[in-house]
Amino acid sequence: MAKEKKVEQITDMEEDFAQWYTDICRKAELVEYASVKGFTILRPYGYAIWENMQQIMDAEFKKTGHVNVAMPVLIPESLLKKEGELVNGFAPEVAWVTMGGSEELEERLAFRPTSETMFCDHWSQVLHSYRELPMLYNQWCSVIRWEKTTRPFLRSREFWWQEGHTIHETAEEAEAETEQQLNCYADFFENVLAIPVVRGRKTDKEKFAGAEATYTVECLMKDHKALQGATSHYFGDKFSRAYDVTFTGRDNKLQYPFQTSWGSTTRMIGAVIMAHGDNNGLVLPPKIAPIQVIIVPVAAHKPGVTEKAEELLKKVSSLGIRAKADFSDNSLGWKCAQYEMKGVPLRLELGPRDIENNSCVAVRRDNGEKTVVPLDELDTCIPALLDKVQQGLYDSARMNLEQHIFPAQTIEEAKQLQEEHGGFIKTMWCGDEQCELAMKEKAGMSSRCIPFAQEHLGDVCACCGKPAKTMIYWGVAY
Protein backbone atom coordinates (compact mmCIF):
# COMPACT_ATOMS: atom_id res chain seq x y z
CA MET A 1 0.00 0.00 0.00
CA ALA A 2 2.55 2.47 1.17
CA LYS A 3 4.79 1.46 -1.64
CA GLU A 4 2.25 2.14 -4.32
CA LYS A 5 1.86 5.65 -3.06
CA LYS A 6 5.57 6.26 -3.17
CA VAL A 7 5.74 5.18 -6.77
CA GLU A 8 2.91 7.51 -7.62
CA GLN A 9 4.76 10.50 -6.38
CA ILE A 10 8.09 10.14 -8.04
CA THR A 11 9.21 8.33 -11.15
CA ASP A 12 11.87 5.67 -10.61
CA MET A 13 15.23 6.79 -11.92
CA GLU A 14 15.74 3.46 -13.68
CA GLU A 15 12.50 3.95 -15.53
CA ASP A 16 12.98 7.53 -16.69
CA PHE A 17 15.91 9.44 -15.30
CA ALA A 18 14.91 12.77 -16.79
CA GLN A 19 11.42 12.53 -15.38
CA TRP A 20 12.80 11.40 -12.04
CA TYR A 21 14.97 14.51 -11.99
CA THR A 22 12.10 16.83 -12.81
CA ASP A 23 9.93 15.12 -10.20
CA ILE A 24 12.52 15.75 -7.51
CA CYS A 25 12.89 19.40 -8.41
CA ARG A 26 9.17 19.88 -7.94
CA LYS A 27 8.32 17.40 -5.22
CA ALA A 28 11.18 18.40 -2.95
CA GLU A 29 9.94 21.95 -3.40
CA LEU A 30 13.19 23.28 -4.80
CA VAL A 31 11.77 25.19 -7.75
CA GLU A 32 8.56 26.31 -9.33
CA TYR A 33 8.03 27.51 -12.85
CA ALA A 34 7.60 31.23 -13.31
CA SER A 35 5.15 32.84 -15.67
CA VAL A 36 7.81 33.60 -18.28
CA LYS A 37 8.99 30.65 -20.30
CA GLY A 38 12.26 29.21 -19.15
CA PHE A 39 12.39 31.15 -15.93
CA THR A 40 12.22 29.45 -12.59
CA ILE A 41 11.49 30.46 -9.06
CA LEU A 42 13.92 29.19 -6.49
CA ARG A 43 11.67 28.24 -3.59
CA PRO A 44 12.80 28.64 0.01
CA TYR A 45 14.15 25.11 0.30
CA GLY A 46 16.03 25.33 -2.99
CA TYR A 47 17.32 28.77 -2.20
CA ALA A 48 18.48 27.64 1.23
CA ILE A 49 20.69 25.05 -0.46
CA TRP A 50 22.09 27.75 -2.70
CA GLU A 51 22.69 30.02 0.29
CA ASN A 52 24.67 27.30 2.02
CA MET A 53 26.75 26.81 -1.09
CA GLN A 54 27.27 30.53 -1.40
CA GLN A 55 28.34 30.92 2.18
CA ILE A 56 31.00 28.26 1.96
CA MET A 57 32.34 29.36 -1.42
CA ASP A 58 32.28 33.02 -0.52
CA ALA A 59 34.41 32.36 2.54
CA GLU A 60 36.89 30.44 0.40
CA PHE A 61 37.10 33.22 -2.15
CA LYS A 62 37.73 35.74 0.58
CA LYS A 63 40.50 33.65 2.09
CA THR A 64 42.48 34.22 -1.10
CA GLY A 65 41.87 37.94 -1.16
CA HIS A 66 38.81 38.25 -3.38
CA VAL A 67 36.25 40.95 -2.70
CA ASN A 68 32.63 41.16 -3.75
CA VAL A 69 31.23 43.87 -5.98
CA ALA A 70 27.98 44.52 -7.82
CA MET A 71 27.87 45.39 -11.47
CA PRO A 72 24.86 46.65 -13.44
CA VAL A 73 22.54 44.15 -15.00
CA LEU A 74 22.43 46.02 -18.33
CA ILE A 75 25.24 46.33 -20.82
CA PRO A 76 25.17 48.82 -23.70
CA GLU A 77 25.37 47.06 -27.03
CA SER A 78 28.45 48.98 -28.10
CA LEU A 79 30.29 47.86 -24.99
CA LEU A 80 29.30 44.25 -25.38
CA LYS A 81 30.50 44.25 -28.97
CA LYS A 82 34.06 45.39 -28.41
CA GLU A 83 35.40 41.88 -28.14
CA GLY A 84 34.39 39.86 -31.17
CA GLU A 85 34.65 36.29 -29.96
CA LEU A 86 32.63 36.96 -26.85
CA VAL A 87 29.85 38.62 -28.79
CA ASN A 88 29.75 35.84 -31.33
CA GLY A 89 29.69 33.26 -28.58
CA PHE A 90 26.79 34.82 -26.75
CA ALA A 91 24.89 36.66 -29.50
CA PRO A 92 22.22 33.99 -30.01
CA GLU A 93 21.21 34.05 -26.38
CA VAL A 94 21.31 37.69 -25.38
CA ALA A 95 18.08 39.34 -24.27
CA TRP A 96 17.70 43.02 -25.09
CA VAL A 97 16.05 46.01 -23.51
CA THR A 98 14.89 48.45 -26.17
CA MET A 99 12.46 50.64 -24.27
CA GLY A 100 12.86 52.90 -21.27
CA GLY A 101 9.38 53.66 -20.07
CA SER A 102 7.57 54.62 -23.25
CA GLU A 103 10.69 55.91 -24.99
CA GLU A 104 12.63 53.90 -27.49
CA LEU A 105 16.26 53.75 -26.35
CA GLU A 106 18.94 55.23 -28.59
CA GLU A 107 21.08 52.23 -27.96
CA ARG A 108 19.66 48.92 -26.94
CA LEU A 109 20.87 47.35 -23.72
CA ALA A 110 21.76 43.74 -23.17
CA PHE A 111 20.82 41.84 -20.07
CA ARG A 112 24.15 40.53 -18.94
CA PRO A 113 24.83 36.98 -20.06
CA THR A 114 28.17 37.31 -18.27
CA SER A 115 30.01 40.40 -17.08
CA GLU A 116 33.51 40.39 -18.54
CA THR A 117 32.68 43.50 -20.51
CA MET A 118 31.37 45.42 -17.52
CA PHE A 119 34.40 44.57 -15.46
CA CYS A 120 36.73 45.56 -18.26
CA ASP A 121 34.92 48.81 -18.82
CA HIS A 122 35.12 49.57 -15.13
CA TRP A 123 38.78 48.69 -14.89
CA SER A 124 39.58 50.85 -17.87
CA GLN A 125 38.35 53.73 -15.74
CA VAL A 126 39.85 52.95 -12.36
CA LEU A 127 43.12 51.17 -13.04
CA HIS A 128 46.23 53.33 -13.15
CA SER A 129 49.24 51.63 -11.66
CA TYR A 130 50.74 48.22 -11.17
CA ARG A 131 50.51 48.99 -7.48
CA GLU A 132 46.75 48.52 -7.71
CA LEU A 133 47.11 45.02 -9.08
CA PRO A 134 45.88 42.42 -8.76
CA MET A 135 42.21 43.29 -8.62
CA LEU A 136 40.41 40.22 -7.35
CA TYR A 137 36.70 40.73 -7.82
CA ASN A 138 33.71 38.51 -7.52
CA GLN A 139 30.00 39.05 -7.80
CA TRP A 140 26.96 37.03 -6.84
CA CYS A 141 24.12 37.74 -9.20
CA SER A 142 21.88 36.29 -11.82
CA VAL A 143 22.46 36.39 -15.54
CA ILE A 144 20.20 35.88 -18.51
CA ARG A 145 20.77 33.67 -21.48
CA TRP A 146 17.88 33.12 -23.84
CA GLU A 147 18.08 29.34 -23.98
CA LYS A 148 15.95 27.41 -26.39
CA THR A 149 15.20 24.49 -24.15
CA THR A 150 15.25 24.69 -20.43
CA ARG A 151 15.35 22.41 -17.42
CA PRO A 152 15.33 23.34 -13.76
CA PHE A 153 18.85 24.14 -12.53
CA LEU A 154 20.53 22.60 -15.55
CA ARG A 155 19.46 25.18 -18.08
CA SER A 156 17.17 28.11 -17.48
CA ARG A 157 16.98 31.51 -19.05
CA GLU A 158 17.94 33.15 -15.81
CA PHE A 159 20.31 31.49 -13.42
CA TRP A 160 22.13 32.51 -10.28
CA TRP A 161 25.85 32.27 -10.05
CA GLN A 162 29.04 33.82 -8.92
CA GLU A 163 31.40 35.21 -11.46
CA GLY A 164 34.93 35.97 -10.40
CA HIS A 165 36.87 38.48 -12.47
CA THR A 166 40.48 39.34 -11.85
CA ILE A 167 43.27 41.26 -13.49
CA HIS A 168 46.95 40.78 -12.83
CA GLU A 169 50.25 42.38 -13.64
CA THR A 170 51.71 39.30 -15.27
CA ALA A 171 50.51 36.35 -17.28
CA GLU A 172 52.02 33.98 -14.76
CA GLU A 173 50.00 35.49 -11.93
CA ALA A 174 46.82 35.31 -13.93
CA GLU A 175 47.49 31.73 -14.89
CA ALA A 176 48.12 30.88 -11.26
CA GLU A 177 44.84 32.53 -10.34
CA THR A 178 42.99 30.48 -12.95
CA GLU A 179 44.47 27.32 -11.54
CA GLN A 180 43.87 28.31 -7.95
CA GLN A 181 40.19 28.97 -8.56
CA LEU A 182 39.77 25.76 -10.48
CA ASN A 183 41.20 23.91 -7.52
CA CYS A 184 38.92 25.87 -5.26
CA TYR A 185 35.96 24.55 -7.25
CA ALA A 186 37.33 21.03 -7.28
CA ASP A 187 37.70 21.09 -3.51
CA PHE A 188 34.22 22.47 -3.14
CA PHE A 189 32.74 19.73 -5.27
CA GLU A 190 34.61 16.98 -3.53
CA ASN A 191 34.59 18.14 0.07
CA VAL A 192 31.29 19.98 0.24
CA LEU A 193 29.07 18.58 -2.49
CA ALA A 194 30.60 15.10 -2.12
CA ILE A 195 31.00 14.86 -5.88
CA PRO A 196 34.37 13.68 -7.22
CA VAL A 197 35.57 15.58 -10.26
CA VAL A 198 37.93 15.24 -13.18
CA ARG A 199 40.05 18.34 -13.54
CA GLY A 200 41.24 19.32 -16.94
CA ARG A 201 41.38 21.72 -19.78
CA LYS A 202 38.69 22.30 -22.36
CA THR A 203 39.49 21.89 -26.03
CA ASP A 204 39.46 25.02 -28.18
CA LYS A 205 36.08 23.96 -29.47
CA GLU A 206 34.59 23.74 -25.99
CA LYS A 207 36.32 26.66 -24.31
CA PHE A 208 34.65 29.91 -23.26
CA ALA A 209 34.11 32.44 -26.02
CA GLY A 210 37.11 34.74 -26.06
CA ALA A 211 39.18 32.79 -23.56
CA GLU A 212 42.73 31.72 -24.19
CA ALA A 213 42.21 28.67 -22.01
CA THR A 214 39.28 27.22 -20.12
CA TYR A 215 39.72 24.78 -17.27
CA THR A 216 36.90 22.69 -15.94
CA VAL A 217 35.81 20.29 -13.26
CA GLU A 218 33.74 17.55 -14.84
CA CYS A 219 31.54 15.22 -12.87
CA LEU A 220 29.44 12.17 -13.54
CA MET A 221 25.78 11.80 -12.73
CA LYS A 222 23.96 8.63 -11.70
CA ASP A 223 22.73 8.09 -15.24
CA HIS A 224 26.39 8.18 -16.31
CA LYS A 225 26.06 11.39 -18.22
CA ALA A 226 28.65 14.08 -17.68
CA LEU A 227 28.05 17.47 -16.18
CA GLN A 228 30.42 20.41 -16.35
CA GLY A 229 30.64 21.55 -12.75
CA ALA A 230 32.42 24.87 -12.91
CA THR A 231 34.91 26.60 -15.16
CA SER A 232 37.89 28.87 -14.79
CA HIS A 233 39.17 30.90 -17.71
CA TYR A 234 42.45 32.52 -18.61
CA PHE A 235 42.13 35.43 -21.03
CA GLY A 236 45.66 36.62 -21.43
CA ASP A 237 45.45 40.31 -22.30
CA LYS A 238 42.93 39.91 -25.08
CA PHE A 239 40.07 41.67 -23.31
CA SER A 240 42.35 44.27 -21.78
CA ARG A 241 43.39 45.28 -25.26
CA ALA A 242 39.85 45.20 -26.62
CA TYR A 243 38.57 47.34 -23.77
CA ASP A 244 41.66 49.44 -23.38
CA VAL A 245 42.41 48.49 -19.82
CA THR A 246 45.89 49.79 -19.07
CA PHE A 247 48.21 50.53 -16.20
CA THR A 248 51.61 52.07 -15.76
CA GLY A 249 54.06 49.28 -15.08
CA ARG A 250 57.15 49.07 -12.98
CA ASP A 251 59.09 50.18 -16.05
CA ASN A 252 56.94 53.31 -16.33
CA LYS A 253 55.44 52.01 -19.54
CA LEU A 254 51.78 51.55 -20.30
CA GLN A 255 50.81 47.90 -20.09
CA TYR A 256 47.81 45.66 -20.43
CA PRO A 257 46.88 43.52 -17.44
CA PHE A 258 46.23 39.78 -17.71
CA GLN A 259 42.78 38.62 -16.89
CA THR A 260 40.83 35.66 -15.57
CA SER A 261 37.24 34.83 -14.88
CA TRP A 262 35.64 31.85 -13.20
CA GLY A 263 32.10 30.89 -12.46
CA SER A 264 29.84 28.42 -10.79
CA THR A 265 26.09 28.36 -10.85
CA THR A 266 22.88 27.04 -9.38
CA ARG A 267 23.45 24.19 -11.78
CA MET A 268 25.46 22.70 -8.94
CA ILE A 269 22.15 21.97 -7.26
CA GLY A 270 21.24 19.91 -10.29
CA ALA A 271 24.56 18.13 -9.96
CA VAL A 272 23.82 17.29 -6.34
CA ILE A 273 20.38 15.96 -7.24
CA MET A 274 21.70 13.73 -10.00
CA ALA A 275 24.84 12.63 -8.20
CA HIS A 276 23.22 11.60 -4.92
CA GLY A 277 19.45 11.35 -5.29
CA ASP A 278 17.55 8.07 -5.23
CA ASN A 279 14.05 6.73 -5.77
CA ASN A 280 12.89 8.09 -2.44
CA GLY A 281 13.88 11.60 -3.44
CA LEU A 282 16.63 14.08 -2.89
CA VAL A 283 19.74 13.16 -0.91
CA LEU A 284 21.70 16.13 0.36
CA PRO A 285 25.28 16.19 1.57
CA PRO A 286 25.14 17.38 5.21
CA LYS A 287 27.38 20.35 4.51
CA ILE A 288 24.80 22.05 2.32
CA ALA A 289 21.58 20.59 3.70
CA PRO A 290 19.21 23.31 4.97
CA ILE A 291 18.04 20.80 7.56
CA GLN A 292 20.82 18.48 8.62
CA VAL A 293 18.89 16.61 11.27
CA ILE A 294 15.15 16.07 11.42
CA ILE A 295 13.75 14.95 14.74
CA VAL A 296 10.64 12.83 14.50
CA PRO A 297 8.81 12.17 17.72
CA VAL A 298 7.12 8.78 17.79
CA ALA A 299 3.83 8.37 19.63
CA ALA A 300 4.01 12.03 20.49
CA HIS A 301 0.71 11.89 22.37
CA LYS A 302 2.26 9.74 25.08
CA PRO A 303 3.38 11.68 28.12
CA GLY A 304 6.86 13.12 28.00
CA VAL A 305 7.62 12.41 24.33
CA THR A 306 7.11 15.92 23.03
CA GLU A 307 9.05 17.45 25.90
CA LYS A 308 11.90 15.01 25.37
CA ALA A 309 11.90 15.70 21.65
CA GLU A 310 12.06 19.42 22.26
CA GLU A 311 14.94 18.85 24.59
CA LEU A 312 16.64 16.75 21.93
CA LEU A 313 16.14 19.50 19.38
CA LYS A 314 17.75 22.02 21.70
CA LYS A 315 20.72 19.80 22.37
CA VAL A 316 21.34 19.01 18.73
CA SER A 317 20.91 22.65 17.74
CA SER A 318 23.36 23.70 20.41
CA LEU A 319 26.00 21.61 18.64
CA GLY A 320 25.79 24.05 15.73
CA ILE A 321 23.75 21.61 13.69
CA ARG A 322 20.83 22.80 11.57
CA ALA A 323 18.06 20.77 13.16
CA LYS A 324 14.29 20.74 13.11
CA ALA A 325 11.63 18.71 14.83
CA ASP A 326 8.31 17.77 13.30
CA PHE A 327 5.55 17.91 15.88
CA SER A 328 2.74 17.84 13.34
CA ASP A 329 0.21 15.07 13.72
CA ASN A 330 1.14 13.47 10.45
CA SER A 331 1.91 9.79 10.83
CA LEU A 332 5.40 8.50 11.34
CA GLY A 333 5.42 6.95 7.90
CA TRP A 334 4.39 10.19 6.29
CA LYS A 335 7.11 12.10 8.07
CA CYS A 336 9.77 9.57 7.17
CA ALA A 337 8.79 9.69 3.51
CA GLN A 338 8.55 13.47 3.55
CA TYR A 339 12.04 14.12 4.90
CA GLU A 340 13.49 11.45 2.69
CA MET A 341 11.99 13.27 -0.26
CA LYS A 342 13.60 16.45 1.01
CA GLY A 343 16.97 14.75 1.33
CA VAL A 344 17.54 15.44 5.03
CA PRO A 345 20.80 13.59 5.81
CA LEU A 346 19.90 12.31 9.25
CA ARG A 347 16.61 11.49 10.96
CA LEU A 348 16.34 11.04 14.69
CA GLU A 349 13.38 9.04 15.92
CA LEU A 350 12.43 9.43 19.54
CA GLY A 351 9.61 7.46 21.11
CA PRO A 352 8.64 6.01 24.49
CA ARG A 353 10.90 2.98 24.08
CA ASP A 354 13.87 5.22 23.29
CA ILE A 355 13.15 7.47 26.20
CA GLU A 356 13.09 4.45 28.47
CA ASN A 357 16.56 3.53 27.20
CA ASN A 358 17.73 7.13 27.25
CA SER A 359 18.52 6.97 23.55
CA CYS A 360 17.16 7.76 20.12
CA VAL A 361 17.33 6.03 16.76
CA ALA A 362 19.35 7.72 14.05
CA VAL A 363 18.61 6.85 10.43
CA ARG A 364 21.04 7.77 7.67
CA ARG A 365 19.50 9.08 4.47
CA ASP A 366 22.26 7.79 2.23
CA ASN A 367 21.95 4.11 3.09
CA GLY A 368 19.04 3.81 5.51
CA GLU A 369 21.29 2.48 8.25
CA LYS A 370 19.83 2.75 11.75
CA THR A 371 21.94 3.42 14.82
CA VAL A 372 20.89 3.64 18.44
CA VAL A 373 22.38 6.82 19.86
CA PRO A 374 22.55 7.30 23.64
CA LEU A 375 21.16 10.71 24.51
CA ASP A 376 24.22 11.65 26.51
CA GLU A 377 26.52 10.96 23.59
CA LEU A 378 24.79 13.24 21.11
CA ASP A 379 27.65 15.69 20.96
CA THR A 380 30.00 13.08 19.53
CA CYS A 381 27.60 10.72 17.78
CA ILE A 382 25.52 13.16 15.74
CA PRO A 383 28.42 15.07 14.14
CA ALA A 384 30.10 11.73 13.51
CA LEU A 385 27.02 10.37 11.79
CA LEU A 386 26.72 13.48 9.64
CA ASP A 387 30.35 13.03 8.67
CA LYS A 388 29.61 9.45 7.76
CA VAL A 389 26.76 10.48 5.50
CA GLN A 390 28.97 13.10 3.87
CA GLN A 391 31.70 10.52 3.37
CA GLY A 392 29.26 7.81 2.32
CA LEU A 393 27.90 10.01 -0.43
CA TYR A 394 31.36 10.87 -1.64
CA ASP A 395 32.45 7.25 -1.63
CA SER A 396 29.55 6.01 -3.69
CA ALA A 397 29.84 8.90 -6.12
CA ARG A 398 33.55 8.16 -6.38
CA MET A 399 32.82 4.53 -7.11
CA ASN A 400 30.31 5.53 -9.75
CA LEU A 401 32.94 7.69 -11.40
CA GLU A 402 35.79 5.21 -11.19
CA GLN A 403 33.71 2.39 -12.55
CA HIS A 404 32.63 4.47 -15.50
CA ILE A 405 35.86 5.57 -17.09
CA PHE A 406 36.76 3.37 -20.02
CA PRO A 407 39.75 3.47 -22.35
CA ALA A 408 39.12 3.12 -26.08
CA GLN A 409 41.39 2.92 -29.10
CA THR A 410 38.90 3.75 -31.83
CA ILE A 411 35.73 5.75 -32.33
CA GLU A 412 33.79 2.53 -32.84
CA GLU A 413 35.03 1.14 -29.55
CA ALA A 414 34.31 4.44 -27.84
CA LYS A 415 30.81 4.47 -29.20
CA GLN A 416 30.15 0.93 -28.08
CA LEU A 417 31.47 1.59 -24.58
CA GLN A 418 29.36 4.71 -24.27
CA GLU A 419 26.26 2.91 -25.41
CA GLU A 420 26.84 -0.01 -23.08
CA HIS A 421 28.03 1.76 -19.97
CA GLY A 422 27.87 5.53 -20.35
CA GLY A 423 30.43 7.50 -18.39
CA PHE A 424 33.70 8.95 -19.58
CA ILE A 425 35.46 7.33 -22.47
CA LYS A 426 39.14 8.15 -22.60
CA THR A 427 41.14 8.03 -25.79
CA MET A 428 44.26 9.49 -27.28
CA TRP A 429 43.67 12.53 -29.47
CA CYS A 430 45.61 14.42 -32.11
CA GLY A 431 44.27 17.81 -31.07
CA ASP A 432 42.30 18.37 -34.26
CA GLU A 433 38.80 19.80 -34.01
CA GLN A 434 37.74 17.65 -36.95
CA CYS A 435 38.19 14.62 -34.73
CA GLU A 436 35.94 16.13 -32.09
CA LEU A 437 33.29 16.65 -34.70
CA ALA A 438 33.75 13.09 -35.89
CA MET A 439 33.33 11.77 -32.36
CA LYS A 440 30.17 13.82 -31.98
CA GLU A 441 28.86 12.66 -35.32
CA LYS A 442 29.68 8.99 -35.00
CA ALA A 443 29.55 8.32 -31.28
CA GLY A 444 27.31 11.11 -29.99
CA MET A 445 29.92 12.35 -27.56
CA SER A 446 31.59 15.68 -27.04
CA SER A 447 34.99 16.18 -25.53
CA ARG A 448 34.68 16.85 -21.81
CA CYS A 449 38.23 17.76 -20.99
CA ILE A 450 41.89 17.02 -21.40
CA PRO A 451 42.59 15.81 -17.87
CA PHE A 452 45.58 17.19 -16.02
CA ALA A 453 46.26 13.63 -14.95
CA GLN A 454 47.44 12.35 -18.31
CA GLU A 455 47.83 8.70 -19.22
CA HIS A 456 49.46 7.13 -22.21
CA LEU A 457 46.89 4.88 -23.84
CA GLY A 458 48.61 4.60 -27.17
CA ASP A 459 50.42 6.59 -29.82
CA VAL A 460 47.67 7.53 -32.21
CA CYS A 461 44.45 9.49 -32.22
CA ALA A 462 41.40 7.28 -31.80
CA CYS A 463 39.58 9.30 -34.42
CA CYS A 464 42.02 9.80 -37.29
CA GLY A 465 44.96 7.55 -36.54
CA LYS A 466 47.44 10.39 -36.73
CA PRO A 467 50.03 10.82 -33.98
CA ALA A 468 48.30 11.66 -30.69
CA LYS A 469 49.14 14.67 -28.59
CA THR A 470 47.08 14.08 -25.47
CA MET A 471 44.66 11.82 -23.72
CA ILE A 472 41.14 13.22 -23.69
CA TYR A 473 37.84 12.37 -21.98
CA TRP A 474 34.63 12.08 -23.97
CA GLY A 475 31.09 11.85 -22.73
CA VAL A 476 27.44 12.60 -23.25
CA ALA A 477 26.98 15.86 -21.45
CA TYR A 478 24.16 17.79 -19.86
Next chain:
RNA sequence: CGGGGUGUAGCGCAGCUGGUAGCGCGCUUGGUUCGGGACCAAGAGGCCCGGAGUUCAAAUCUCCGCACUCCGACCA
Protein backbone atom coordinates in the same frame (compact mmCIF):
# COMPACT_ATOMS: atom_id res chain seq x y z
C1' C B 1 15.26 25.29 -33.37
C1' G B 2 13.33 20.22 -35.28
C1' G B 3 10.36 15.63 -33.69
C1' G B 4 6.89 13.27 -30.11
C1' G B 5 3.66 13.80 -25.60
C1' U B 6 0.59 16.67 -22.24
C1' G B 7 -2.50 21.02 -20.51
C1' U B 8 -9.69 19.93 -16.45
C1' A B 9 -9.35 21.85 -8.09
C1' G B 10 -2.74 22.38 -4.80
C1' C B 11 -1.14 17.18 -6.89
C1' G B 12 -2.53 12.70 -9.84
C1' C B 13 -6.35 11.80 -13.16
C1' A B 14 -11.62 10.66 -15.39
C1' G B 15 -15.18 13.09 -18.48
C1' C B 16 -13.88 14.27 -25.19
C1' U B 17 -19.66 10.10 -30.54
C1' G B 18 -21.40 18.53 -27.93
C1' G B 19 -26.34 19.92 -23.15
C1' U B 20 -21.39 25.04 -18.83
C1' A B 21 -17.95 19.27 -14.39
C1' G B 22 -16.35 14.53 -11.25
C1' C B 23 -12.94 10.83 -8.52
C1' G B 24 -8.53 9.87 -5.39
C1' C B 25 -4.90 12.30 -2.60
C1' G B 26 -3.94 16.94 -0.29
C1' C B 27 -6.30 21.32 2.35
C1' U B 28 -9.93 23.27 6.61
C1' U B 29 -12.79 21.83 11.21
C1' G B 30 -13.99 18.12 14.97
C1' G B 31 -12.95 13.28 16.85
C1' U B 32 -10.24 8.51 17.05
C1' U B 33 -5.19 6.94 15.96
C1' C B 34 0.36 7.00 16.19
C1' G B 35 7.79 2.45 15.95
C1' G B 36 7.30 3.49 7.89
C1' G B 37 2.97 7.34 3.49
C1' A B 38 -3.69 5.98 9.43
C1' C B 39 -9.29 6.30 9.97
C1' C B 40 -14.39 8.49 10.53
C1' A B 41 -17.53 12.74 9.87
C1' A B 42 -18.52 17.55 8.01
C1' G B 43 -16.66 21.38 4.74
C1' A B 44 -13.81 24.76 1.29
C1' G B 45 -11.78 24.84 -3.47
C1' G B 46 -12.46 25.00 -10.94
C1' C B 47 -14.36 31.65 -16.32
C1' C B 48 -11.95 22.94 -17.95
C1' C B 49 -4.17 26.92 -20.78
C1' G B 50 -5.45 31.40 -24.08
C1' G B 51 -7.80 33.46 -28.61
C1' A B 52 -10.78 32.97 -32.71
C1' G B 53 -14.45 29.88 -35.27
C1' U B 54 -18.66 26.04 -36.02
C1' U B 55 -23.39 25.57 -33.11
C1' C B 56 -29.55 27.20 -30.10
C1' A B 57 -25.51 25.18 -26.95
C1' A B 58 -18.20 23.82 -26.60
C1' A B 59 -13.97 21.00 -21.37
C1' U B 60 -15.71 18.10 -25.64
C1' C B 61 -15.51 19.66 -32.78
C1' U B 62 -12.01 23.10 -36.22
C1' C B 63 -8.05 26.48 -36.72
C1' C B 64 -4.17 29.68 -34.39
C1' G B 65 -1.28 30.73 -30.24
C1' C B 66 1.07 29.74 -25.30
C1' A B 67 3.16 26.72 -21.55
C1' C B 68 5.18 22.32 -19.60
C1' U B 69 7.57 17.70 -20.68
C1' C B 70 10.62 13.89 -23.30
C1' C B 71 14.20 12.96 -27.43
C1' G B 72 17.77 15.41 -30.72
C1' A B 73 20.95 20.04 -32.34
C1' C B 74 23.03 24.46 -29.28
C1' C B 75 24.67 26.28 -24.73
C1' A B 76 26.53 26.86 -17.77
